[in-house]
Amino acid sequence: MSEQRPESVSRRHWLRATLRAAALAALGGFVGAMVQRGRRLCTKPGSACVGCEERAGCGLPPRATVWQLDPEKCIQCGKCATHCVLDHSAVRCFHSHARCGYCKLCFGYFEPGTAMLTEAAENQLCPTGAIHRNFVEAPYYEYVIEEDLCVGCGKCVRGCNMFGNGSLYLQVHQKICLNCNECSIAKACPADAFSRVSPTEPYLRNADGSSKT
Ligand code: SF4
Ligand code: SF4
Ligand code: SF4
Numbered sequence: 001m002s003e004q005r006p007e008s009v010s011r012r013h014w015l016r017a018t019l020r021a022a023a024l025a026a027l028g029g030f031v032g033a034m035v036q037r038g039r040r041l042c043t044k045p046g047s048a049c050v051g052c053e054e055r056a057g058c059g060l061p062p063r064a065t066v067w068q069l070d071p072e073k074c075i076q077c078g079k080c081a082t083h084c085v086l087d088h089s090a091v092r093c094f095h096s097h098a099r100c101g102y103c104k105l106c107f108g109y110f111e112p113g114t115a116m117l118t119e120a121a122e123n124q125l126c127p128t129g130a131i132h133r134n135f136v137e138a139p140y141y142e143y144v145i146e147e148d149l150c151v152g153c154g155k156c157v158r159g160c161n162m163f164g165n166g167s168l169y170l171q172v173h174q175k176i177c178l179n180c181n182e183c184s185i186a187k188a189c190p191a192d193a194f195s196r197v198s199p200t201e202p203y204l205r206n207a208d209g210s211s212k213t
Helices: 007-043 155-163 184-188
Strands: 066-069 091-095 131-137 140-145 168-172 194-197
Touching (some): 184 194
Antiparallel strands (some): 066 194
């Protein structure tokens, strides 16, 4: 024969059940938010799957093609820095150390006509100080691009291509680019340097700086 529970016990049960349900709902919401947060990286309009670790398993199919610019066609007009939909352009300078001459007088590093070949800011061509140089041995220096500082203006690329070995070149950084359906730089590019390429070969130069096309 079942006993009638006192009212205070029933209330305690009810309270506990309610609190448990609330805790579970909060946990569910938190997990959902984390999943959404992970997905937001990939589901914003135009985002590109680049197969990174963070995005692995997000469920989005890989992009069929991605945007890239051809360094052989680029005339370093400056529009890569100003016409990307991102405030900080997805186009950045890349450096092929295999092709570089490690010159003391680097035309990608120094302002033309600089008398003093020192690291002083006023001697440097890069407007954002994105190029560092490290002394190797006389008279050689290694030049390193800090990609977070580079804005893709192409000034260093122009200098290096005019008087140097052409080891500096611009590329769409695939981990930054949103892969817009219509790339606004591509529309503005006077050299018709942008095209769609395979995501399995998303860069148009090899590590030694040689062209893949
Ligand atoms: S817009 Fe075209 S030509 Fe100008 S810097 Fe970019 S790729 Fe080069
Ligand atoms: S000069 Fe322009 S393209 Fe070259 S590293 Fe600096 S910001 Fe980048
Ligand atoms: S596709 Fe969009 S994000 Fe990528 S370089 Fe072009 S404008 Fe910038």
